[in-house]
Every structure is written in structure tokens, then in C-alpha cells.
Amino acid sequence: MAHVLTRSLDRAATIFVLVVAACGVLIPLSNLLLPAGSALQVPTYLVALWGKYVCYAILALSIDLIWGYCGILSLGHGAFFALGGYAMGMYLMRQIGTRGVYGNPILPDFMVFLNYSKLPWYWHGFDMFWFAALMVLVVPGLLAFCFGWLAFRSRVTGVYLSIITQAMTYALLLAFFRNDFGFGGNNGLTDFKDILGFNVQAEGTRAALFALSCLALILAFLICRAVVSSKLGKVLIAIRDAESRTRFLGYRVESYKLFVFTLSACMAGVAGALYVPQVGIINPSEFAPGNSIEAVIWVAVGGRGTLVGAALGAVVVNYAKTFFTSGVLAPYWLFMLGALFVLVTLLLPKGIIGTFNSWWDQLGSKRPNADSAAREDGVTEPKMAE
Amino acid sequence: MNVMDTRSTSALLYLDGVHVSFDGFHAINNLSLALEPGEMRAIIGPNGAGKTTMMDIITGKTKPDEGTVLFDGKTDLTRLDETRIAELGIGRKFQKPTVFESQSVEDNLLLALNVDHSVRGTLFWRGSRGEAEQIDRVLETVRLKDVRRKLAGSLSHGQKQWLEIGMLLAQDPKLLLVDEPVAGMTDVETHQTAELLKEINRDHTVMVVEHDMTFVRELGVKVTCLHEGTVLAEGTIDQVSSNDRVIEVYLGR
Ligand SMILES: Nc1ncnc2c1ncn2[C@@H]1O[C@H](COP(=O)(O)OP(=O)(O)OP(=O)(O)O)[C@@H](O)[C@H]1O
Numbered sequence A: 001m002a003h004v005l006t007r008s009l010d011r012a013a014t015i016f017v018l019v020v021a022a023c024g025v026l027i028p029l030s031n032l033l034l035p036a037g038s039a040l041q042v043p044t045y046l047v048a049l050w051g052k053y054v055c056y057a058i059l060a061l062s063i064d065l066i067w068g069y070c071g072i073l074s075l076g077h078g079a080f081f082a083l084g085g086y087a088m089g090m091y092l093m094r095q096i097g098t099r100g101v102y103g104n105p106i107l108p109d110f111m112v113f114l115n116y117s118k119l120p121w122y123w124h125g126f127d128m129f130w131f132a133a134l135m136v137l138v139v140p141g142l143l144a145f146c147f148g149w150l151a152f153r154s155r156v157t158g159v160y161l162s163i164i165t166q167a168m169t170y171a172l173l174l175a176f177f178r179n180d181f182g183f184g185g186n187n188g189l190t191d192f193k194d195i196l197g198f199n200v201q202a203e204g205t206r207a208a209l210f211a212l213s214c215l216a217l218i219l220a221f222l223i224c225r226a227v228v229s230s231k232l233g234k235v236l237i238a239i240r241d242a243e244s245r246t247r248f249l250g251y252r253v254e255s256y257k258l259f260v261f262t263l264s265a266c267m268a269g270v271a272g273a274l275y276v277p278q279v280g281i282i283n284p285s286e287f288a289p290g291n292s293i294e295a296v297i298w299v300a301v302g303g304r305g306t307l308v309g310a311a312l313g314a315v316v317v318n319y320a321k322t323f324f325t326s327g328v329l330a331p332y333w334l335f336m337l338g339a340l341f342v343l344v345t346l347l348l349p350k351g352i353i354g355t356f357n358s359w360w361d362q363l364g365s366k367r368p369n370a371d372s373a374a375r376e377d378g379v380t381e382p383k384m385a386e
Numbered sequence B: 001m002n003v004m005d006t007r008s009t010s011a012l013l014y015l016d017g018v019h020v021s022f023d024g025f026h027a028i029n030n031l032s033l034a035l036e037p038g039e040m041r042a043i044i045g046p047n048g049a050g051k052t053t054m055m056d057i058i059t060g061k062t063k064p065d066e067g068t069v070l071f072d073g074k075t076d077l078t079r080l081d082e083t084r085i086a087e088l089g090i091g092r093k094f095q096k097p098t099v100f101e102s103q104s105v106e107d108n109l110l111l112a113l114n115v116d117h118s119v120r121g122t123l124f125w126r127g128s129r130g131e132a133e134q135i136d137r138v139l140e141t142v143r144l145k146d147v148r149r150k151l152a153g154s155l156s157h158g159q160k161q162w163l164e165i166g167m168l169l170a171q172d173p174k175l176l177l178v179d180e181p182v183a184g185m186t187d188v189e190t191h192q193t194a195e196l197l198k199e200i201n202r203d204h205t206v207m208v209v210e211h212d213m214t215f216v217r218e219l220g221v222k223v224t225c226l227h228e229g230t231v232l233a234e235g236t237i238d239q240v241s242s243n244d245r246v247i248e249v250y251l252g253r
């Protein structure tokens, strides 16, 4: 059973990687090579939109890794995404140079406007891409490490952990709103010009960013797969299902949680960093608690504990969001999202992919010599002999 | 005092004057008990006597308010956490069988194996032939070979009990704490479990909590009866079951 399962999962994983790779190659090519207006040409605005979805899919993977496999429900993952985004935004701001409204070669416009006399220390180094790219990983990773170290060591779990992750992103929201915090206050960072010398608005750059996002999604997916299919993945599931039992076997649960939480935050940071040049802005609203909750809903819809499901959920829900928020139903989107979440929880508790998987297994168990009924989640609770 | 000092060095597990209260309720009262290396001890006692709480104290789940808990005559268990205590070589089977339900039987055993438990070790883990053989042996011993690929959650209650005992075997600790291993088992299974524990006892120290008197009798080892968190009687099963206070406690309920 187990090897059949891994094999079929491997097949799903292969399909996923191939599909994403095909999108990453074909969509930019079609956008750049086919004549505008031809039926098969993907217009630039769609490339940018889909690029956003791909970044969201990476964020969803990062959430699924900790929630689906280790039972850590973070309602503040948007914070890591936004921090990665700000790190990239800072690089993009420094690339503007003298082309800003005030023409100051060092200070970004908002600093001149706010009468900064010199660049704050934490803005140094962001004129170098490699440094910014490093910070995209380090800043979210470090925050997650410190946060996790405190929380997991004091054994904060379940709802309490979720609440403090919300508090974390909310605190950052308030901090980034402040003008004197040095990140552009409520306007955030915008008006970007170049990335690595290429115009961020140019079609070629957009197509390249899209392809890079697909590549990042594939890498993130493969890293998650490697983690969850290793023995460490089994330990994570053990922690998710019976944390204290895992301790009694001699596993240091907090180290495992810290590892996976930090890894997940770094992935979210990368997603944010790819997102910012494609949408052209990063502001404090990315820290809004609602964003983090929305991201958790994507995972629930797609199928918690199935990596493909998480990525799919992000794309499907965001596609629906784009569709509905551009029509007359726009004011009701949040209600629809809430209703969707309730419906999924009640009707498809395993999400789209999870439900598909158990349906597939049931089909398999009808065939002779398949013992896959074991995968059924509806295991009856043992009667206690008390 | 001197006598106690020597005992504390020879005993594998040594509890002295342990107290625990939950919100003013004294679950464990001046509990003292010593287990010699290689010994198997049966613990009996009415519901709520504090048997499970005692195991919680030994394994670091519950911190005692007072008292000494020594392992191997030198290690103070009250200062350590669950992980550290497990690493020292104390394994536990829970009263409510606790297995990893969404993982296969063999994965449950794999997780229990006494190998590198670090994050790095598990991330870069590659199965070895030795590990596979050990899992095979355990599966054979606990008679779960046929269901090795099934999810643990789909096992019957008795099978889960056996799987948990198998996890203990895979863990290969110095001291095994086994809480109600035969609850919910048929007579045949109960008998088999007694045989299995006796075999395990050949090279492990074991503490078994059980209500089933036929089972305890079959083990044929020294029995300790707990009541209201303290030792009421200790001796052979016949001595203990003919003890007036024990009879009173069991019948007086
Ligand atoms: N965490 C806790 N908080 C409060 N009371 C507790 C706690 N753990 C145990 N108790 C109480 O301590 C007493 C001893 O419980 P314990 O589970 O050790 O009994 P037991 O001897 O194992 O009983 P049984 O045979 O029913 O398993 C009980 O009255 C129980 O209600």
C-alpha cells in the first residue's frame, strides 16, 4: 500500500512539475512571440495576473508544509510574504536613483519628502541585488526562527499559536504604517523602474518574471516533497497527529517545528519577493490579518496536507476572486469567500485534491488485492476499556 | 537513611516520597517504590489510584511537587523533559493506545526505532538493512506482519495495543512502562500478551499496570498495590490479594 501510494503521489508530483514548467515556458513565449490580438497570444496583463497567482501558490505551499504536515496553523504567514516583498521593494527603490521626483541619487522620494537627511542604516546594502535577495530569505527566516523558538519552546500550540501569529502580523502592519519606521508608511514602496537593469514594466521583463515565478514554484514544490517524503516528513505527521506521543519516543518536537516553520517562512518570503516586481507595489496592507487568513482558506479549499492541492487552491480561489471582484458581485466577495470556506469545511473537509485522492483510493479498493481502504480517514475511534 | 542510599544506587528506578496534587487534589501521596534492574513489576489498584499519574511522573509529563525520582541510581528524572527521558531509555505504552493513526504499521515502528532522532538525521535518513530486519523481527513478534502496510488507524483495538508494544520493542529502552496492555483483549490475546511481556522481561526491566487479575497472576511477578496515590501493599499476588486493606479497598468501593 505505502509504495503504491508514494508511486501515485510521485506521479501526481511529476504531472504537477510538468504542467507548471509548461506554463512557465509556453505562456511567456506566446506573450512575446505571437502577434498581439492573435487567439493564442496571452496578453501582458494576463501574464502579470497569472504571475501573481503563481506567487500565491508558493505562499500556499509554505502554509501547507507547516499546517498540513505538522499541524501548525499560522494565521500570520502573510507577514513573511510581505517581508520578502519589502526586501525586494527596497532593492527596487534603490534602483530608481536620480529618476525619482526629487532626483536624489541616494534617498528614495518618500525619504526626501519626510526630510530624512541620510539613508537609515537598515537600507544600506539594498542597492545590491545579491544582498536584497539574501535578505528576502534571511529577514522572514530570522523572524520565524525567533518567533518559533519562543513559541514552540514554551509549547504554545493550537488556537493560541494561531492567535499570536495573527498578533504578529497585525503588529507589523501597525509598524509599517508609521512614517518614521522608514518603509514609506501607508504608501509603501512603489514607482519602481528597473530590476537588474531591465525595465520592470517591459513585456520581456514581465514574461521573465513569470517564468522565474514558475521556476520558484517548482523548486518550492520539490523542496516540500523532499521534506515530506523523508523520514522527517513522517516525524512531522507524527507531531501533527500525536505530539506528546512523539516526544515520548525521544523526538525533540520543538526542533522539528522550528525547522519547518523557518523553512516555510523563507519560502513565503521568496513568494513575496517575486510578487512585488510583478504588481509594482508593496504597502503595509499586505500585512493585514485578513490576507493571512485568506491564504489559509486557499489551502483548505485545495486540500490540506496535499501539496498539489495547496497550489491548486491558491490559483482556483484567486481566479474566482479576480472574476467576482471585477463584476457586480464585487462588494460581496468576502461573504462568498467565507461561504466557500464554510462549504468546503462541511462538504469537502479534505479539500479538492484530498477528496479526489480518497475517491481514487476507494475506486482502487474495489479492485481485488488492494488494501487501500486503509487510507480512509474515517477510522472509528477505539472503544476505551474504562 | 543509609539503607536507602544503597538502594537508590542499585535500583534502576527509584521513587521516594513523591507528592503530586492537581488543584488541591492529592493524586500521589508519599509514593515510594524501587525497581531492580531486570525486574518485572505489576502495579494494581482501583481506578484513580494514581497508576497512570505515576507513569506520567516517571516519563516527565507531570512534574512532582515533592520527592525524588531517580533512574539508574544517578539521574534525577524530575529535572528532565519527556524527550530527554525517552533518550535515557525509558519507553512507555499508554493506557489509551496511542499510535500514529494516519501512518502505516511499519512506519509507526520505523518512527519508534532507537536511531538518530535529530532533524538532520531524519531529513537525510536512508533506510538500512539492519533497520529493516529489526522492523521485520518486531512485526513477527507482535504478529502484525500481515498488516504491515495498513494504516495504524484501521487496526482493531487489540492490534493497536500490540503495535504499541511493538513500538516499545523497536525503541528498545532499558525500562518499559506498560499501562493496561490487555484492556479490550480476548482471553487468548491476553495470554499471548503475558507471554510476550515475559519474553521482553528477559532483557528489559518492565513495569506493568493492569486490572486484569488473571493476567497479573500469569505474569507471576512481584505486585504493588496502589491506593490514593500511595503503596498499600507489596508482595506476591497471593500475599497482596489476601491483604485485608487491599480487600477492603477493592470491595469497599
Ligand atoms: N492532569 C490531571 N488533572 C487533574 N486531575 C488529574 C490529572 N491526572 C490525573 N488526575 C486525577 O488523579 C487521579 C489519579 O489518576 P490516574 O489516571 O493516575 O489513575 P489510575 O490509577 O491510572 O486509574 P485507572 O485505573 O482508571 O487508569 C484521578 O482521580 C484523576 O482524576
Ligand SMILES: [Mg+2]
Binding pocket: B051, B052, B053, B095, B179
Ligand atoms: Mg490509568
